[in-house]
Structures are given as structure tokens and as C-alpha cells.
Amino acid sequence: MQQQLSLTERVAIAAQWIAGADSLLITAGAGIGVDSGLPDFRGDSGFWEAYPALARGKIRFQQIANGTGFDSDPLRAWGFYGHRLQLYRDTVPHAGFQILRRFADAMAAGAFIFTSNVDGQFQRAGFAEERIEECHGSIHHLQCNAACMPAIWPATELVVEIDAEACEWKGALPRCPHCGALARPNILMFNDWNWFSDRTDRQSLARVRWLRTAARPVVIELGAGTAIPTVRLLGESQRGPLIRINPREAQTDGEQQVGLAVGALQGLQLIEAQLERMGRL
Numbered sequence: 001m002q003q004q005l006s007l008t009e010r011v012a013i014a015a016q017w018i019a020g021a022d023s024l025l026i027t028a029g030a031g032i033g034v035d036s037g038l039p040d041f042r043g044d045s046g047f048w049e050a051y052p053a054l055a056r057g058k059i060r061f062q063q064i065a066n067g068t069g070f071d072s073d074p075l076r077a078w079g080f081y082g083h084r085l086q087l088y089r090d091t092v093p094h095a096g097f098q099i100l101r102r103f104a105d106a107m108a109a110g111a112f113i114f115t116s117n118v119d120g121q122f123q124r125a126g127f128a129e130e131r132i133e134e135c136h137g138s139i140h141h142l143q144c145n146a147a148c149m150p151a152i153w154p155a156t157e158l159v160v161e162i163d164a165e166a167c168e169w170k171g172a173l174p175r176c177p178h179c180g181a182l183a184r185p186n187i188l189m190f191n192d193w194n195w196f197s198d199r200t201d202r203q204s205l206a207r208v209r210w211l212r213t214a215a216r217p218v219v220i221e222l223g224a225g226t227a228i229p230t231v232r233l234l235g236e237s238q239r240g241p242l243i244r245i246n247p248r249e250a251q252t253d254g255e256q257q258v259g260l261a262v263g264a265l266q267g268l269q270l271i272e273a274q275l276e277r278m279g280r281l
Contacts, residue, residue: 031223
């Protein structure tokens with residue numbers, strides 16, 4: 001039935017669900033950052049456009065975002081992740097993040113975020129650190145590449161200096177303060193057996209505890225694709241309605257799900273405008 005509805009009708013359903021909720025679970029993939037100017041690395045062409053040096057070598061995202069890269073080519077691995085770290089430090093979250101905060105502020109239990117993104121954009125937008133689960137870790141935290149101990153520390157003091165043309169790190173490589181071995185971002189990569197998940201595990205427990213306080217939750221999913229469906233599956237497993245905002249993969253299954261085939265910012269703006277017309281914001 002919902003497949004036949006217009007975008008306006010779908011937005012109205014989404015607004016009604018948000019108006020009736022006491023809690024908001026935000027599930028987000030890479031697509032939420034596109035409106036902030038961040039690449040989502042969709043396909044080789046999009047990835048290579050962002051990293052011409054890797055395009056020249058035909059190095060795919062799965063090859064550079066790989067747990068083996070810091071052993072085989074640490075200068076290039078840190079060139080790639082150093083560039084990303086500085087990019088995320090410099091990026092200002094788009095206005096949709098503040099719309100989500102306004103939705104959450106109107107709900108008794110507020111919001112919790114579950115994201116596969118490692119960019120820290122929700123923290124930069126003002127969401128509380130204790131209400132965020134980063135299931136793939138965070139580029140703003142480091143760990144030992146040799147796994148000398150399960151320690152995780154902030155990358156706040158790390159000064160990024162890279163050769164963007166070659167996609168290589170310049171100067172002394174980051175080191176583990178405990179053993180002196182190479183340090184790496186605390187991110188779950190491809191073929192990665194050394195990722196320390198302690199920080200993410202604590203975040204996951206916080207989400208479980210928060211969900212116990214949510215009597216009438218609604219899920220807003222933003223920019224989460226099907227290639228790696230972790231975020232989509234988490235949202236679909238929750239009780240309560242789900243609002244899927246995705247310009248390319250907005251398909252849904254069930255009467256308690258509605259899809260908006262638009263970008264994250266536009267979808268949130270449409271819902272907010274509808275809530276204002278209803279007098280609910």
C-alpha cells in the first residue's frame with residue numbers, strides 16, 4: 001500500500017510517527033554526510049575521484065581501508081587515514097543534524113545514535129557522547145597496531161601532515177605510547193583481526209540501557225545502504241515505526257516502515273516543515 005503513496009503522503013506519515021513518539025533512535029550510514037560535503041565512497045569511481053593517487057594505482061577502498069595496510073605500507077595507510085581525519089576535523093555538520101536535535105529535544109527520553117560512520121559528526125553537532133554508538137569505531141581515537149594491550153586513546157594531539165598528491169604521510173609516523181610500535185585508528189577495517197572493540201562495546205551497552213527507557217520509540221534511518229547492511233538491520237530489528245531516508249535505496253517492507261527517496265537534509269527538512277504545520281514543533 002505505501003509503495004503507491006506520494007512523497008507528501010509519506011512525509012505526513014513520518015511526521016505523525018515522530019509526533020507520537022517519546023524517544024528517537026537515529027541510525028546513520030555514510031549517506032548522512034553527503035550534504036556536509038563528505039564523500040560516501042559509493043563504488044570505485046566515487047572513491048577514486050576523492051583520492052586520485054589511489055586511482056592511479058587502481059587501489060580500491062577495500063584495499064586501503066584494510067587491517068593489513070599498516071603493516072605492508074604504513075606511509076600510504078596513514079596518508080589515507082590522515083587525510084580523512086583532517087577532513088572530518090574540518091567538516092561542519094549540515095543543518096539536518098540540528099533538526100534531529102530538535103526532534104529529540106521534544107521527546108521525553110531524547111535520542112540515541114547508532115552509526116557505522118567513524119567521522120565524529122554527531123559529536124560535532126552537539127549530541128552527547130554517552131548517547132552515541134559507533135559500531136565501526138572512530139577515526140578520532142587510536143590504538144596500537146601491534147595490539148600490545150587493548151588501550152584506546154584520543155587522536156586530539158595528532159598533527160596531520162600528508163602529501164596529498166602521493167597519498168602518503170609526511171614525517172614521523174604515529175606511535176603507541178605504551179610500546180613504541182606503530183599506532184593506527186581505532187576503526188574496524190577489512191581483514192582486521194586487531195581492532196579493539198572495548199569502546200564500542202561500552203557504547204552498545206549504553207544503547208541497550210537507553211532502549212529500556214523508550215516506551216514509544218521511532219527510528220529515523222539516514223543514508224544507510226544495503227552493501228553493508230549493519231545499520232539497516234539494527235533499525236529494522238527495533239520495535240516501533242521506522243522512517244528510512246535514502247535517495248537511492250528507500251525501499252521498505254511492512255506497514256510500520258516508510259521510505260523517503262531523498263537526501264538526508266531534504267528529508268529532515270520536509271518532516272520538520274510538516275511537524276510545524278501540525279503545531280508539534
